[in-house]
Amino acid sequence: MTPLPISNGEARRLFLDRHALGPRAAHALDHEETLALVRKLGFVQLDSVNTVERAHHMILFSRAGGYRRETLHALHHERRALFEHWTHDASLIPIEFYPHWHHRFRAAKARIDHPRWRQRFGPEPEKAIRNVRARIRKEGALAARDFEDKGEGGWWGWGPSKTALEYLWRTGELAIARRDGFEKVYDLAARVIPDEWRKARPTRGQTIDWACREALERLGMATPTEIAAFFDLVEIAEARTWAKEALRRKEIVEVTVEGADGMRKPALALPGIEARITALDEMPESLRLLSPFDPAIRDRKRTIRLFGFDYRIEIFVPEAKRRYGYYVLPILEGDRFVARADLKTHRDKGLLEVKGMWLEPGMKLDKVRKAAIEDALGELARFTGADRVAAGAPLRRARGA
Numbered sequence: 001m002t003p004l005p006i007s008n009g010e011a012r013r014l015f016l017d018r019h020a021l022g023p024r025a026a027h028a029l030d031h032e033e034t035l036a037l038v039r040k041l042g043f044v045q046l047d048s049v050n051t052v053e054r055a056h057h058m059i060l061f062s063r064a065g066g067y068r069r070e071t072l073h074a075l076h077h078e079r080r081a082l083f084e085h086w087t088h089d090a091s092l093i094p095i096e097f098y099p100h101w102h103h104r105f106r107a108a109k110a111r112i113d114h115p116r117w118r119q120r121f122g123p124e125p126e127k128a129i130r131n132v133r134a135r136i137r138k139e140g141a142l143a144a145r146d147f148e149d150k151g152e153g154g155w156w157g158w159g160p161s162k163t164a165l166e167y168l169w170r171t172g173e174l175a176i177a178r179r180d181g182f183e184k185v186y187d188l189a190a191r192v193i194p195d196e197w198r199k200a201r202p203t204r205g206q207t208i209d210w211a212c213r214e215a216l217e218r219l220g221m222a223t224p225t226e227i228a229a230f231f232d233l234v235e236i237a238e239a240r241t242w243a244k245e246a247l248r249r250k251e252i253v254e255v256t257v258e259g260a261d262g263m264r265k266p267a268l269a270l271p272g273i274e275a276r277i278t279a280l281d282e283m284p285e286s287l288r289l290l291s292p293f294d295p296a297i298r299d300r301k302r303t304i305r306l307f308g309f310d311y312r313i314e315i316f317v318p319e320a321k322r323r324y325g326y327y328v329l330p331i332l333e334g335d336r337f338v339a340r341a342d343l344k345t346h347r348d349k350g351l352l353e354v355k356g357m358w359l360e361p362g363m364k365l366d367k368v369r370k371a372a373i374e375d376a377l378g379e380l381a382r383f384t385g386a387d388r389v390a391a392g393a394p395l396r397r398a399r400g401a
Contacts, residue, residue, distance in 0.1 A: 003254040003266060006221065010277050011257045012306055012335040014220040019296040020063045021332065023284050028066040031074060035081050035094070037063060042218045042230065043091040044072075045293050046084070048182050049315065051327040052343045052352075053384050056092060058291035061383050077178040080194060084176040084184075085169075088232045088298070098193055099200035100207040100233060105172030112167065120163040128160035132168060141177040141187035208234050212242045213270075220276075221255055221267040226299065243268055260308030287372040289329045289341065289380055297330060309337035309360065325356050331373065338363045339373070345384045352381035354391040 006014075016022060020040050029037070037060060038044055047055035060067040072092070076082040082092045085101055093101075111117060112125070121128055136142055147161035158166070165186050168174040175192035178185050189198055202210070215230035216222055222230075228239035246252040246268075253271055256264040290297060292313045297303045304310050311330055314322040325342025332338075342356040354377065359365060365373075377389045 003256045006257050008258040018220040025064040034071045039094050043087050043093045046090045052345050055291050055293035098197040108170040120158045122160045128164040132164040141185045143185045208238050221269040259305045283334045285334045287333045287376050350387045352386040352389045
C-alpha cells in the first residue's frame with residue numbers, strides 16, 4: 001500500500017495532542033486526573049535543577065494550570081500509583097508498567113563488574129551490598145545520608161554505601177519509597193511495589209511488543225529509532241524487527257510525514273491515524289512555557305524537523321559560549337514555537353526574572369502576543385511562588401534570524 005501522507009500541520013497537531021499539549025485544564029486536578037495525565041505521557045522526567053521549577057512539576061503544570069505538587073507526591077509516596085526508575089533518565093512511571101522493567105533490572109545486574117561500578121564500590125563491593133541490604137531490612141527506608149562512608153571526587157561523590165544503594169535499586173531489589181527534598185529514600189521493593197506488579201514476569205517478546213506499541217501510541221507517528229528511544233527499554237534492532245512483523249500483520253501502517261521544511265520522511269503509525277487526525281480538537285491559541293526537559297522537545301532533531309525550532313539546553317555550556325542562556329524555556333503558541341525565554345526564580349525575593357527573551361523568525365510582538373506572554377509569565381511566577389515578574393533584558397530576535 002502507498003504510505004499515507006501526513007501534512008506538517010496535521011503532524012504537529014497530532015504530536016502535540018499525543019503529548020497532552022492540546023486544550024489546557026485550568027481546574028485543580030485531583031489524584032485520578034493527575035495520574036491519567038502521567039499515563040497519557042507515559043512517564044514524567046525528574047530533574048534536580050530548580051532554576052525556575054523542577055522538571056516534573058513544570059511538565060505537568062504546562063499541561064494543567066490547576067496541577068498541584070502535593071498530588072504527584074501522594075501518587076508516588078502514599079498511593080504507590082507511580083514508581084521511580086529509569087527511562088532515558090530518572091522518571092516517575094505508572095506502576096502498572098513495572099513488570100516490564102524486570103528486563104532492565106537483569107541488564108543492570110550484568111554490569112556490576114564494569115570498572116566504574118567497581119571503582120565506586122571500593123575493594124569490597126559484596127560487603128557493601130550486604131551491609132546496605134541488612135540495614136534496610138532491619139531499619140526500614142534509608143537515604144545515603146544515613147550511612148557513614150562518603151565518596152570523594154567524581155560520580156557525585158558516591159561512596160560504597162551510596163553505590164550499593166544505587167546498584168540494588170537499579171537491579172530491582174530496592175525501590176524509591178519517596179524523595180525527601182530531592183534526596184532518594186530507598187526501601188525493599190517488596191515493601192514499596194505491590195505484589196501484583198512486582199511478581200509479574202513478562203517475556204522479552206512481550207516487553208518488546210508492549211514498549212513499541214505504547215511508544216507509538218504516545219508519539220502518534222515515529223521511526224523505529226524513535227520508538228526504541230521512548231522508554232529506552234528495547235534496542236533499535238528489536239524495534240525494527242517488531243515494526244517489520246507488525247507491518248506484516250497489518251497492526252501498524254506506513255506514513256510519510258511532512259517536515260517544517262517541506263521535506264517528507266517515512267514513519268510508522270497505528271491504524272486509524274486518519275480518523276484520529278480528523279477528530280483532533282483545534283489547537284488552542286493560548287500560550288504556554290515548556291520545561292527544557294519537556295517530552296515534546298526531548299528529541300532535538302524531531303523538534304527541528306516538525307516545528308523548525310532549533311533548541312538546545314545550555315546548562316553545561318560555558319557561559320561565554322551560550323547562544324541564549326543557562327535555563328531557557330521554549331514558548332509554545334498553538335502549534336508553533338514563537339519565542340524562548342531565559343528565566344530564573346529568586347525565591348527569597350518572590351521574583352521571576354526574565355533574563356532574556358527572543359522571538360523566533362517571522363514572529364511579531366503585537367499587542368495580543370505581548371499580553372499573552374505577560375499572562376503566561378505571571379501564571380508561571382505564581383506557580384513557582386513568586387509574586388512579581390521583572391524583565392532584565394529587552395526582547396530580541398532569535399540568533400541567526
